[in-house]
Amino acid sequence: MSPGLRSGQVAAAAGVNVETLRYYERRGLLADPDRSPGGHRLYPEETVTVLRVIKAAQRLGFTLDEVADLLEVGRHRHRRRRADAGLQARAQAKLAEVEERIADLVTIRDDLRAALDAGCVDLLECAGAECCPIPFSTITGRPGAEAVAGS
Numbered sequence: 001m002s003p004g005l006r007s008g009q010v011a012a013a014a015g016v017n018v019e020t021l022r023y024y025e026r027r028g029l030l031a032d033p034d035r036s037p038g039g040h041r042l043y044p045e046e047t048v049t050v051l052r053v054i055k056a057a058q059r060l061g062f063t064l065d066e067v068a069d070l071l072e073v074g075r076h077r078h079r080r081r082r083a084d085a086g087l088q089a090r091a092q093a094k095l096a097e098v099e100e101r102i103a104d105l106v107t108i109r110d111d112l113r114a115a116l117d118a119g120c121v122d123l124l125e126c127a128g129a130e131c132c133p134i135p136f137s138t139i140t141g142r143p144g145a146e147a148v149a150g151s
């Protein structure tokens with residue numbers, strides 16, 4: 001049986017720094033490690049995998065709170081799973097969020113290209129021109145925008 005890995009070994013193997021490891025521990029993403037007789041943290045080897053999974057999930061757009069929930073569901077596989085708690089449901093919801101952000105970014109890209117093509121050089125002057133390609137009224141036409149503009 002392996003005595004465990006020290007903090008620096010785990011962090012290096014997972015590609016994170018030691019402070020990230022301790023932060024995840026405080027957040028409850030990682031179980032409290034055993035301690036050596038000298039007080040050093042000793043992590044099981046699977047901690048490296050857990051850290052890699054956390055970082056991969058973050059790259060997919062999951063927040064640490066969402067990652068914590070997914071890890072918790074995985075830890076309790078023996079309990080009856082709620083249909084809305086598993087990875088499939090969460091991934092579906094995250095995919096919908098990502099697709100919505102992509103659509104927003106495509107709109108922003110198109111508006112910026114139109115502003116460049118129109119030769120806009122002054123934002124205020126452009127906003128007052130009828131031929132302005134930037135949809136100022138659409139952008140600020142959201143409920144509550146008037147209150148922010150008047151602040």
